[in-house]
Amino acid sequence: MMKKVNVDHLTKIEGHATLHVKIKNGVVEDCRLTSIEGSRYFEGMLKGRRWDEAFEITSRICGICSTGHIVTSIQAMEDALGVKPSPQTLMLRELLTIAERIRSHATHLYFLALPDHLGYESAIAMIPKYKKQVVSALTLMRLGNDMMVLLGGREMHAVQAAVGGFRKFPSQDAIDDVRKRLEKAKADAVATAKLFAKLPVPDFESPCDWLSLYKKGEIGMHYGDLKGSDHTFKRKDFAKWLKETHESDSTANFVVKKGKAYFTNALARLNNCHKFLSPDAKKILKASKVKLPSKNTFLDNFAQAIELVHYVDESIRLCKKLKPKKEKIKDFKIKAGHGIGVIEVPRGLCWHEYKINKNGEITFGNVMTPTCQNLRAMNEDIKAYLPQILKYSESRIQLEIEKLIRAYDPCFSCSTHFLKIKWDKT
Amino acid sequence: MAKKDKKPVVGFYGLTGCAGCLLSFIFNENEIVSLLGMVDLAAFPFIKGKQGDKEFDIIFLEGVVCSNDDLDMLKKLRAKTKILVSLGACASTGCIPAYRNFIDEAKYLPLMYEKVHRIKDKDPKPIDAYVHVDFTIPGCPPNREEVKSFIKQLILGKTPRLYNDPVCVECKLNGNHCLLDEGKICLGPITRGGCDSVCTNGRFECWGCRGPCPDANYEAFIALIKDKGHNSRTLKERMQSFAGLKLPDELQIEDAPDYVG
Numbered sequence: 254m255m256k257k258v259n260v261d262h263l264t265k266i267e268g269h270a271t272l273h274v275k276i277k278n279g280v281v282e283d284c285r286l287t288s289i290e291g292s293r294y295f296e297g298m299l300k301g302r303r304w305d306e307a308f309e310i311t312s313r314i315c316g317i318c319s320t321g322h323i324v325t326s327i328q329a330m331e332d333a334l335g336v337k338p339s340p341q342t343l344m345l346r347e348l349l350t351i352a353e354r355i356r357s358h359a360t361h362l363y364f365l366a367l368p369d370h371l372g373y374e375s376a377i378a379m380i381p382k383y384k385k386q387v388v389s390a391l392t393l394m395r396l397g398n399d400m401m402v403l404l405g406g407r408e409m410h411a412v413q414a415a416v417g418g419f420r421k422f423p424s425q426d427a428i429d430d431v432r433k434r435l436e437k438a439k440a441d442a443v444a445t446a447k448l449f450a451k452l453p454v455p456d457f458e459s460p461c462d463w464l465s466l467y468k469k470g471e472i473g474m475h476y477g478d479l480k481g482s483d484h485t486f487k488r489k490d491f492a493k494w495l496k497e498t499h500e501s502d503s504t505a506n507f508v509v510k511k512g513k514a515y516f517t518n519a520l521a522r523l524n525n526c527h528k529f530l531s532p533d534a535k536k537i538l539k540a541s542k543v544k545l546p547s548k549n550t551f552l553d554n555f556a557q558a559i560e561l562v563h564y565v566d567e568s569i570r571l572c573k574k575l576k577p578k579k580e581k582i583k584d585f586k587i588k589a590g591h592g593i594g595v596i597e598v599p600r601g602l603c604w605h606e607y608k609i610n611k612n613g614e615i616t617f618g619n620v621m622t623p624t625c626q627n628l629r630a631m632n633e634d635i636k637a638y639l640p641q642i643l644k645y646s647e648s649r650i651q652l653e654i655e656k657l658i659r660a661y662d663p664c665f666s667c668s669t670h671f672l673k674i675k676w677d678k679t
Numbered sequence: 680m681a682k683k684d685k686k687p688v689v690g691f692y693g694l695t696g697c698a699g700c701l702l703s704f705i706f707n708e709n710e711i712v713s714l715l716g717m718v719d720l721a722a723f724p725f726i727k728g729k730q731g732d733k734e735f736d737i738i739f740l741e742g743v744v745c746s747n748d749d750l751d752m753l754k755k756l757r758a759k760t761k762i763l764v765s766l767g768a769c770a771s772t773g774c775i776p777a778y779r780n781f782i783d784e785a786k787y788l789p790l791m792y793e794k795v796h797r798i799k800d801k802d803p804k805p806i807d808a809y810v811h812v813d814f815t816i817p818g819c820p821p822n823r824e825e826v827k828s829f830i831k832q833l834i835l836g837k838t839p840r841l842y843n844d845p846v847c848v849e850c851k852l853n854g855n856h857c858l859l860d861e862g863k864i865c866l867g868p869i870t871r872g873g874c875d876s877v878c879t880n881g882r883f884e885c886w887g888c889r890g891p892c893p894d895a896n897y898e899a900f901i902a903l904i905k906d907k908g909h910n911s912r913t914l915k916e917r918m919q920s921f922a923g924l925k926l927p928d929e930l931q932i933e934d935a936p937d938y939v940g
Contacts, residue, residue, distance in 0.1 A: 269693075292800055293695065293745065293776045297787025301938025303913060309886060310920070313775040316699020316820060360705075364726050374728035377715055384712075391708040398706055406881030408706050409699050409820050413881040420882035614938055664698075 270663070272654065274639070281639045286632050286658065299618035304330055304587065304609050305416060311605065311620060312410045315664055317360075319409040320353040320401060321598030322605070322620075328475065329605040330416045333592025336585045341577070342418050347474055348571045349404040349414065350596065351564045356397025357599035358519070358557040358564075361662045362445060363390030366554050369656050370452045386448070389441040393561070396431075396438050400568070403427050417583035425577060432572035435565050442561045443533065449558035450541040454551040455653075460637050461514045461548070461630040463521035466597050470529050472563055473522040473597035480525045481515065482546065488595050491604070497621065507629040508621050514629035517601030518661060519556035520547065531566035534559050550634055553660045557599075587613040600662050601626060624663045631661055687736035687834055690722035691766075692756055694742030694749040694806070695776070699820040700767030701725050701741055707827045714827065717834050735760035737833055739816075743769040743776045745803035757810040762833065765805065765812045766826070768819035772890045772922040775819070776803040781919045783937070805924065814839060819888035819921060822874055842873030845892045846885050850876035858884045864909055864917050869895035890922040897930055912937065 259273050275283040295314055299307060308326035312319045324346050331338060338346075363386065364376045373379045380387050398408045403423045405411025413421045467485065468477025478485050479494070486494050499506050509515070523530075523538075524546035530538065538545070538559050543552060587609075594605040601623030608617035635654055642653045691701055705711060705726070721731035738760040744750050757763055768774035779787060780802050806812055816829050832839040846867035850857075853876050858865040865884035867876070871892040878885050904914050915932040 269695075292790075293743075293803070294779055294787035294790050295775075297790050298775070298778050298782060300782070300786045302916060306916075310775055310778075313697060313819065316697040316702050319697070319699065360702075364705075368728065375723075375726055377720065377727070380712060387712070391711065394706070395708040398708070406883070407820075407877050408823065409702065411881075412878045412883035415883075421880075 270658075272635075272658070274635070274650075274654070276639070276643065279643060281636055284632060284636045284639065286628065286635065295620060296618045299607075299615045302615050304334065304607075304613040304615065307605075307607060307615060307618065308414075308416075309410075311618075314620065314622065316409050317357055317664060318353065318598045318600065318603065318622075320349055320405055320411050320414075321596065321603050323405075323411050323414055324350050324475065325594040325596050325598070325603045325605045327414060327416050327594070328596060329592040329594030329607050330609075331592065332594060333590035333607055333609050334416070334585055334588065335590065336417050336583050338418060338583065339580055341575075341580060343475070344571055344575055345404055345419055345422075345577075346414065348568060348575070349401065349411065350475070350598065351568050351571070352397045352400030352404065354397075354599045355561065355564050355568070356394050356401070357662075358561045359390050359393035359397065359445070361599075362449065362554060362557055362561070363387065365662070366659050367448075369652070369659060386444075389444060392438055392441050393445070396434055399434070400431055403431060415582055417585060418580055420582070422577045422579055428572050428575050428577060432569055435569045435572065439533075439562075439565050439569075442565045443537070446534070446537045446558040446562045449555045450537060450543075452555070454549060454555070455638075455641070457549050457551055457634075457638055457641070459516065459548040459550045459630065459634050461516050461550075461633050462510065463524050463546075463548070464510060464515045464517050464602060464626075465521040465525050466595065466602065467525045472526045472529055472560065472567075475596040479595075479602075481510065482524075488593055491593065491595070495621070495626075497625075506625055508626040509629060514633045515626065516550055516553075516630040516634075516661070517623055517626050518550075518553045519560050519599075520550060520553040521601060522597060523556045523559065530559065531563045533566060534563040537562060550630070551657060551660050553662065557662070587611070598623060600624065600664055622664070627661050627663060631658060631663065686717065686719040688721050688731075688733060689718040689830075690720075690730075690735045690738045690756075690760070691725070692722065692738060692740050692752070693725065694740065694752060694770070695745050695803075696742030696767075696769045698725060698741070700769070700816075700826075703767065703820045703823045704739070704826050704830070706823050710827060714830060717831075737762045737764060739764045739766040739830075740770055740806060741766045743773055743803045744801060744806060744809060745776060746800045750801065750809060753806055753809055762813045763806075763810065764814045764816060764829070764833070765807065766816050767821045768817060768888050768890075768921055770806045770812075771815045771817050772888075773803055773805045773924045774888070774921055777805065777924050778916075778920050779803055781916075781923050808924075815841065817841070817871060817889035818874055822877070825873060842871065843893050844872050845895070846870045846872045846874065846876050846879065846889075848872055849874070850879045853880055855879050855882075858882070859903070859907070862907065864904060864914055866917060868903075869897060869900050869918075870922075886917060886921055888921040890925045897927070901932055 272286045308323045311322050311326045406413040462481045464481050466473040466477045467480035527545045589611045591608045604621040606619040610616050765771045829839045849872045863884040866887035867885040870887040871889040911933050
């Protein structure tokens with residue numbers, strides 16, 4: 254008996270992807286999830302461009318994580334040029350990327366993930382019965398967006414962050430106003446975490462390891478070392494651990510860690526850093542009976558919801574600490590260099606690497622997005638999960654796999670390397 | 680347009696892109712529930728699991744055409760809708776992805792994989808390179824207020840109009856100090872406004888994401904930038920970044936050699 258699951262256009266994900274699964278006599282013969290986004294070759298377009306243009310170009314890789322790409326790009330360029338940003342700059346950047354995480358998590362949890370769990374085709378269809386929840390999501394999204402407008406200049410493709418500092422600064426009044434709104438929105442974040450804590454997840458263990466940034470006291474932010482289940486490495490050593498590769502009969506690009514798939518997302522961050530969660534986030538985690546670290550990748554949505562509470566708390570803390578003052582962008586000389594930037598963005602680790610020559614021209618650019626890193630893990634997870642659900646109908650199998658994919662919150666626009674190929678469906 | 684007693688059938692789709700323009704619609708958080716109440720939202724694959732297969736009154740389309748799949752989808756959508764709106768810079772000017780049209784193949788060919796070199800995608804182009812487009816909402820990303828106002832006007836059967844003055848007009852009204860005077864390559868004088876000069880308000884120079892403004896005086900602008908001692912290659916690359924395909928063909932910018940890697 255042959256079963257086939259072909260989803261030509263996955264919905265409720267960012268970008269375009271297809272999934273093809275072939276099952277023969279109860280054995281999974283083939284399983285492929287691939288991006289069908291056209292290729293945009295961002296790294297190629299960087300060649301020859303000026304050092305101060307990289308962030309504006311790479312920001313366009315993704316609308317959802319544009320701020321994450323901007324901060325990663327700036328960090329990599331500062332590494333190449335030997336620029337040390339001020340403490341205030343670092344705080345403003347943190348608040349900026351946390352704002353993006355709040356917006357992104359709220360959007361993903363309510364608009365892309367929750368409808369699956371509640372049996373609706375979309376969040377819009379949920380409005381008559383779940384208006385309160387949808388309004389909660391919209392409140393958190395608007396708040397994250399307003400924070401990004403304040404710190405970055407607009408909702409996406411921020412303009413105020415620069416190599417060496419910021420071009421413009423928020424007023425104390427504006428920061429205080431944001432803090433008050435965060436304090437009010439805390440209840441929405443807590444309600445979200447409690448809601449997702451109640452949603453059942455299948456009993457599942459991913460065959461893959463995880464990876465996130467680890468720095469004491471933080472839930473993976475912009476600095477620290479890279480940590481998996483039983484190893485840690487320095488960012489500068491990344492090439493010894495991570496390798497970009499592709500399968501001979503496919504055009505999709507993957508990143509592997511020592512030859513193996515790994516996941517990088519909210520669950521990876523919490524696996525490594527959950528002891529640094531804010532007290533209220535920790536309380537909800539404890540009450541949920543979820544044991545961390547975990548390799549049940551379905552828990553990524555729950556991890557995002559827990560993070561949402563933490564990020565609101567962390568933003569309040571940063572707003573209380575910030576006494577914004579105008580600072581000049583750091584002075585530095587243009588010189589040849591090689592720099593690496595890696596930060597956590599909503600969907601996991603984001604890497605930018607640049608080489609520049611003595612004229613400040615980019616001679617090499619490399620970007621590894623969270624989805625490139627997660628793609629192999631998603632494939633491995635689907636393969637590992639399929640035997641558990643083969644007893645179901647084809648449409649149910651499809652839904653279950655879609656839930657697994659959406660738990661990763663993949664962003665196929667981020668897949669800068671992918672090419673479209675025709676699938677042999679025989 | 681739709682009859683008064685019937686809500687217009689609306690779809691939101693994306694070709695290759697970053698989803699940012701679709702988000703610019705969704706990020707009207709305070710009004711989105713009521714906005715959606717005014718239309719029959721038949722398709723929106725980004726946030727909807729089921730897409731209705733019917734004739735549309737209006738389709739908003741983001742993204743650039745850079746594969747045969749993109750083109751197939753574009754043609755299908757054009758055939759299904761009365762009004763096609765290009766939503767944002769990729770669909771309208773080609774945006775950053777279309778900058779690839781201006782660079783040496785050697786810069787990006789190594790990124791293609793050996794076995795699939797022959798499956799070459801299409802050179803990235805905006806949607807009006809292939810089909811008739813009824814309305815354009817420019818910008819990377821488009822201004823969310825502008826997206827909202829466009830939708831409301833279309834629902835009411837009005838004809839939305841674009842802002843025609845250059846970015847400099849709004850920038851001056853916003854009281855910003857001129858970035859050209861600060862030694863920046865700012866494309867404000869030749870770029871269509873309507874963005875409330877959001878980049879220059881943040882002290883970042885305009886890169887021309889909304890495309891050229893009508894009657895732009897390129898010669899005077901290029902002379903001004905060169906006069907300020909800027910590298911003409913950088914100027915050319917800036918002008919090509921977001922809307923290179925919409926610049927006049929005969930335009931001569933560069934007198935500096937291209938980068939050789």
